[in-house]
Amino acid sequence: MQKVSTENGATQVVKIRQSDNVRKAYTFSESKRLWQEAQQLIPGGSQGTRSPMYPDFPNYFSRAKGCRMWDVDGNEFIDLLCSIGPIILGYAYDRVDNAVKTVIDNSFQSSGNHPVQLELSKLLIELIPCAERVRFLKTGTEATMAAARLARHITGRTNIAHCGYHGWTDMWRRGYGVDNSCGVHKGTWEPILPFNGTAESLEELFKKTTEKFAAVFLCPVDTKPFTKENYQNIVDVAHKHGALVIFDEIKSGFRTALGGAQELLGVTPDITTLSKGLGNGYPIAAVVGKAEYMEGMTKTPTIGTFSVEALSITAALATLKELKEKNVVEHLWRVGQRLIDGLNQICRDYNMDGPVAFADPVPSIFRFTWDPKMGNNCTHPAHNYFFGECIRYGLFFSNWHVGFVNYSHSNKDIDEALDICDFVMAKTKRKF
Ligand SMILES: Cc1ncc(COP(=O)(O)O)c(C=O)c1O
Structure with a gap:
């Protein structure tokens, strides 16, 4: 785990490696049941961009607050997509x-x-x-x-x-x-x-x-x-x-x-x-x-x-x-940069020379990808595996779109998101 800076802005790196058995992957049985039902109600079962990115996926959310969402199976997620952009202050603000x-x-x-x-x-x-x-x-x-x-x-x-x-x-x-x-x-x-x-x-x-x-x-x-x-x-x-x-x-x-x-x-x-x-x-x-x-x-x-x-x-x-x-833009840039720095630090820690995180074009709108040239169309298997696993461990992070932060993301939330990324990157490194 990398804590890239403290609340007062000073830089501090703390490493705490976690073994696989510390975290438990989420299951999505109620989401899957609703998804099956939706096939008979909604064309293709979903509203386009809200279609599942992976077979194991939280298709339905019953609550969201700040930077977090809860799916119908009761799983809690830190969200880095912000409803594909509009949530700038936080859910249910x-x-x-x-x-x-x-x-x-x-x-x-x-x-x-x-x-x-x-x-x-x-x-x-x-x-x-x-x-x-x-x-x-x-x-x-x-x-x-x-x-x-x-x-x-x-x-x-x-x-x-x-x-x-x-x-x-x-x-x-x-x-x-x-x-x-x-x-x-x-x-x-x-x-x-x-x-x-x-x-x-x-x-x-x-x-x-x-x-x-x-x-x-x-x-x-x-x-x-x-x-x-x-x-x-x-x-x-x-x-x-x-x-x-x-x-x-x-x-x-x-x-x-x-x-x-x-x-x-x-x-x-x-x-x-x-x-x-x-x-x-x-x-x-x-x-x-x-x-x-x-x-x-x-x-x-x-x-x-x-x-x-x-x-x-x-x-x-x-x-x-x-x-x-509230000078929200300044906050968005700061937490966005913290996430970008943290992701790149994780890549260095695991000696991953493919993936990179960057401001697109400013830190409040960011991208993490195994192939910056491909943008949304990156098909690298490690890219898809990484994002799929993030979701199974509580980080709603999209493999096909730029990410967004909102005003309700605190430094602590970003560090928690980075913990999940660190854990998932260890798995990714072992697999690819
Ligand atoms: C730059 C830009 N223009 C237009 C649109 C279309 O907006 P909407 O999806 O609300 O129709 C989008 C949606 O993502 C967008 O990003």
């Missing part, structure tokens, strides 16, 4: 849930608007550098679709250049092995053209494509190098060619900095999409941007029946106030 309860008592729906929309808009405009107007939606996919439509409406152009993942809808499906047989008409994704994340590759794409571009979309977690110079060059190339720049900060928002990657790098896009961390798990997304562009939304309607419900808007307001008042 009192300040957020209590704010929501007060709105429930007075109805969170009406046939008009709730005034809390204005409060949240003001705070977003204060925090996000490019924000002068705000449109609320429910999911990240909705937000990226709305931003793309807005850019097409403003420029009168169709093509969109992009780098990264932006959601499940037809337009973003290029490269996912889909065609008409999957119900995705290629006419929707053909005008969406990828570039590799550098200004040079964007310039090349512009040069070789006859039709002009409405926008350049980039996801700051996927667009590398993550430097001011690269991002500013991308903005400059896009503007030179008359395209708007849209930062998809659905993953990076509020975790890189309170104002997102654009604040951290000092590079301001025209429009930004937000979701995930915005509502600490409540379903909310937003498109924000410069007023001259955002006013275009009055001409190209991007709104749904539930866009205005006040539960998630209230949750987002309470979340942002907490993020701002």
Whole structure:
């Protein structure tokens, strides 16, 4: 076991080797029973990304609090996925849930608007550098679709250049092995053209494509190098060619900095999409941007029946106030770095020259992989074995996605997670 630093920040390494019989692997009989039942109720038995990663897997959780989750078999887990990103403060976070309860008592729906929309808009405009107007939606996919439509409406152009993942809808499906047989008409994704994340590759794409571009979309977690110079060059190339720049900060928002990657790098896009961390798990997304562009939304309607419900808007307001008042981002970076350092120390201790942990692109969003080049697609058997065993011993750590920490992860929680990793790495080393 490695304790990498003490609560006051000093570094201290403590080694306590544990033998295999100290820990007992979890069993998942009730999860497996529910999973069987689900086959007759839900297509494929699960909601896509929530499908089991391994045959031995906690498919159902009945409770979560802070950075921990309890499955239906009563097993306790430290969570390093944070519901795939949105849990930024912690599960069942009192300040957020209590704010929501007060709105429930007075109805969170009406046939008009709730005034809390204005409060949240003001705070977003204060925090996000490019924000002068705000449109609320429910999911990240909705937000990226709305931003793309807005850019097409403003420029009168169709093509969109992009780098990264932006959601499940037809337009973003290029490269996912889909065609008409999957119900995705290629006419929707053909005008969406990828570039590799550098200004040079964007310039090349512009040069070789006859039709002009409405926008350049980039996801700051996927667009590398993550430097001011690269991002500013991308903005400059896009503007030179008359395209708007849209930062998809659905993953990076509020975790890189309170104002997102654009604040951290000092590079301001025209429009930004937000979701995930915005509502600490409540379903909310937003498109924000410069007023001259955002006013275009009055001409190209991007709104749904539930866009205005006040539960998630209230949750987002309470979340942002907490993020701002408690300096949450600094905490996320610190505990994220502690985890990264601890994982790399474990790799050194066991002489593992394959796996590496790193900030992706900042310590609050991290990756641990046997193959950094493969990202989510790493198929190294030791990689899959390690993550599968972590889950069997109480650490919910994903083999296919970047990991996240939240404000409820303390140094002690991270050290406990590292203890499990250390134990599992010993098993991995023996096996591979
Ligand atoms: C950068 C980015 N954009 C868009 C999306 C889509 O968001 P949602 O899953 O809420 O539709 C995601 C989801 O992971 C994302 O990470």
